[in-house]
Amino acid sequence: MISTQAWKDARLVWDYHQMHHTAKACSVAVGLGSHDLSVATTAVEAYQAGLVPLIVFTGANSPTTRARFPEGEAVAYQKHALALGVPSDALLVEPNATNTGQNITYSRRLLEGAGVNVSSVLLVSKPYEQRRAYATARKLWSGVEIICASAPMEFPEYVDSIGDGRLVVDMLVGALQRLMIYPQQGFMIEQEVPEDVMAAYQRLCHAGFTSRLVPAEVR
Structure with a gap:
């Protein structure tokens, strides 16, 4: 749930x-x-x-x-x-x-x-x-x-299209983590992460939405 x-x-x-x-x-x-x-x-x-x-x-x-x-x-x-x-x-x-x-x-x-x-x-x-x-x-x-x-889909519509809400949230969290760590590895440019988005990311990590994180970042 x-x-x-x-x-x-x-x-x-x-x-x-x-x-x-x-x-x-x-x-x-x-x-x-x-x-x-x-x-x-x-x-x-x-x-x-x-x-x-x-x-x-x-x-x-x-x-x-x-x-x-x-x-x-x-x-x-x-x-x-x-x-x-x-x-x-x-x-x-x-x-x-x-x-x-x-x-x-x-x-x-x-x-x-x-x-x-x-x-x-x-x-x-x-x-x-x-x-x-x-x-x-x-x-x-x-x-x-x-x-x-991309396809013009709202969040609930995308969740419905995948059929697995938890998986979608895991993917969102994993994609955000990579935005934060990959610039240091030379894979992409830096992107500013607003404070409210960072706080949401941290809450989702603590809530267990971590299956798509790079293992070193799981906490």
Whole structure:
């Protein structure tokens, strides 16, 4: 049973993870691989709205996606986009990345190899991964404008889509922890964490929402 306070704290962390960017025309959309096909759908919608002329899907597999997407996350996204009517020449697939840093680095390398001039990127992720994706891209792909996007879902709707409230809160907590520790490891730029968000994070940790934390940080 998740307490009222924990739900309140989780909503606060959820909101912090989203960058609240306004979608705009970009050189390319990059869809970050995951278990969630809404990432691919959001990238397709941007293409169909004329915001991007090209989509890169990036991602291999993780333990949570191997059974669902045996050919890999990026390939599954590509097939989804083709089924939604995107022409094959508007899609590039990067099938090897296994983390966000590799998603960015390998996509950048793929586009450079294809001779695509990139000045701005519509970076498409799960809703609670926006800030992490942004901070990583700003570190590893300097010189381009990063606009974050994801499926327009409110927190309760996302919880319902996953079907496991505790897992969602654990993921929110884990993503926030990484925002705080990864800059020191050179993986992303620093992001200021407001005091109320930090307090919510600490309460959620003490309440036991720790399954997605890096082990050294569990307390």
